[in-house]
Amino acid sequence: MDLKLDHHSKDGIEVVDVEGEIDVYTAPRLRELLIELVNLGHYQLVVNMEKVEFLDSTGLGVLVGGLKRVRAHDGSLDLVCTQERILKIFRITGLTKVFGIHDSVDEAIAARKSEK
Amino acid sequence: MATVEMSFTPLPAHVRTARLVATAVARRSGVDEALLDEVRLAVGEACSRAVEAHQEHCPGEPVQVALTGAGGRFEVVVTDHVAAPNGTPAAAGQPGGAAGREGQPGGAGPAGPLPVVPSELGLAVIEGLADDVEIARTKAGVIIRMSWPSADPDLAPPGERA
Numbered sequence: 001m002d003l004k005l006d007h008h009s010k011d012g013i014e015v016v017d018v019e020g021e022i023d024v025y026t027a028p029r030l031r032e033l034l035i036e037l038v039n040l041g042h043y044q045l046v047v048n049m050e051k052v053e054f055l056d057s058t059g060l061g062v063l064v065g066g067l068k069r070v071r072a073h074d075g076s077l078d079l080v081c082t083q084e085r086i087l088k089i090f091r092i093t094g095l096t097k098v099f100g101i102h103d104s105v106d107e108a109i110a111a112r113k114s115e116k
Numbered sequence: 117m118a119t120v121e122m123s124f125t126p127l128p129a130h131v132r133t134a135r136l137v138a139t140a141v142a143r144r145s146g147v148d149e150a151l152l153d154e155v156r157l158a159v160g161e162a163c164s165r166a167v168e169a170h171q172e173h174c175p176g177e178p179v180q181v182a183l184t185g186a187g188g189r190f191e192v193v194v195t196d197h198v199a200a201p202n203g204t205p206a207a208a209g210q211p212g213g214a215a216g217r218e219g220q221p222g223g224a225g226p227a228g229p230l231p232v233v234p235s236e237l238g239l240a241v242i243e244g245l246a247d248d249v250e251i252a253r254t255k256a257g258v259i260i261r262m263s264w265p266s267a268d269p270d271l272a273p274p275g276e277r278a
Binding site: 002021023024025054056057058060061085088089092093 | 128129131132135153156157160161164167168237238240241244245
């Protein structure tokens with residue numbers, strides 16, 4: 001399995017569950033899903049990356065693109081990730097300063113709710 | 117250790133294959149387990165960049181990867197064959213993959229200006245990961261050479277030997 005995607009609504013926020021590897025081959029599928037969710041009116045997104053086994057710059061670009069799309073609607077895109085090997089690429093690129101990165105989906109939702 | 121060479125059709129689906137092979141050879145060469153994720157990511161970035169460059173300029177040409185473990189170093193060389201018509205190396209249409217296409221600034225949002233994602237993000241990631249990196253832009257294309265320290269594989273625990 002290269003990449004498995006699923007999504008569900010929780011407390012008014014759409015949670016995207018990602019499992020597998022996000023790279024130049026699989027990233028377009030994630031991109032399409034994020035676009036679809038925004039087109040459906042979901043502007044508050046949480047991307048759960050706890051089961052992501054690999055993430056490269058192509059994947060980062062997709063996430064940044066998703067962030068750009070939701071922000072155009074005053075929305076948000078937060079991440080859930082505790083894996084150091086995935087967090088490393090965010091640190092190298094400085095994107096830890098851009099994304100809200102949380103330890104759990106509940107924490108990400110709570111953080112977003114508290115900002116409203 | 118003998119060099120392992122790969123030559124693959126410039127398709128995104130094959131980048132994962134290159135990552136897997138490079139990681140396996142790195143492990144066999146005695147690269148520390150803690151560095152293998154860095155090897156995998158850096159090789160993936162270099163191959164992704166080469167694949168996208170080839171798809172835009174020379175889709176019929178294979179991407180080449182050479183893996184060498186010798187002298188206490190594990191070295192990976194990724195070569196693309198993208199040369200501009202005037203003989204100078206052509207940059208990939210969107211180096212860094214979707215990062216170049218997606219992550220451009222699009223105005224301000226509630227949290228301030230959107231991040232600028234450089235089109236050469238992939239190369240920046242490689243330089244942040246590999247212990248030693250050389251990027252040569254030749255008339256024939258771009259050569260990315262990167263290496264990591266490795267132990268003598270003959271000194272590895274028996275369980276790790278092939």
